[in-house]
Amino acid sequence: MANRFYKSVSTREISGRFHVLLDERVLKTPGKMAFCLPTELLAKAVAKEWDAQTDKIEPAKMPVTRLLNVALEQTPSRRPELLEEAKRYTSTDLLCYRAPEPRILVERQSEGWDGWLAWAKSRGVDLVSTQSLIATVQPESAYDSIAAYAEGLDDIRLTLFMHFTAVFGSVVLAMAVIEKALTAGEAFDLSRLDILYQNELWGEDEEAAEIARDLRNETVSLGTVLDLL
Helix, strand or coil: CEECCCCCEEEEEECCEEEEEECCEECECCCCCECEECCHHHHHHHHHHHHCCCCEECHHHCHHHHHHHHHHHCHHHHHHHHHHHHHHHHHCCHHHECCCCCHHHHHHHHHHHHHHHHHHHCCCCCCCCECCCCCCCCCHHHHHHHHHHHHCCCHHHHHHHHHHHHHHCCHHHHHHHHCCCCCHHHHHHHHCHHHHHHHHHHCCCHHHHHHHHHHHHHHHHHHCHHHHC
């Protein structure tokens, strides 16, 4: 962690884009690219993270800044790779893999997930579910639909989509968040139905619970980016 090297944080519009300034010096990405954003609200959210740093700069406490660094610096050149990654996740979407037992978990999965598979189907992503642990082959149309959806997202939304997909283990839940059909917090909770059930049975490990809380808080913070675009 580096020491805080600046006193003031502000934002400024330059040529129709919004920048964050540290002591009047324009913030750049780690690769020295211009950290320029499409909206003032988004720039202010980044500025708030930098202003909240104390003696040390802690990147772990700046999720919006970290995500936007990726969106600005890496996503534009990695789009084809990310589309293929989205298609791979389609084969292993969490919502498609169901427990054969016990009944209470089967019912919770059905209640929590069936509606979102139906929602995805209405948008051209028709996935089949299974009780097998082996990855199932989904209809080719589902892969194509997910790839087309991801391709249509701008760099920031695509970065968010791929991040949420990894966190939730589900392209469907990630798509629902991007489309604002679910909040990031709601999707996170739905993705943990199995874990929550196991915690009820055996109790919750304190360290694991703390990690989960931190991840949920970060996920909720990143969900706010959608409202700032």
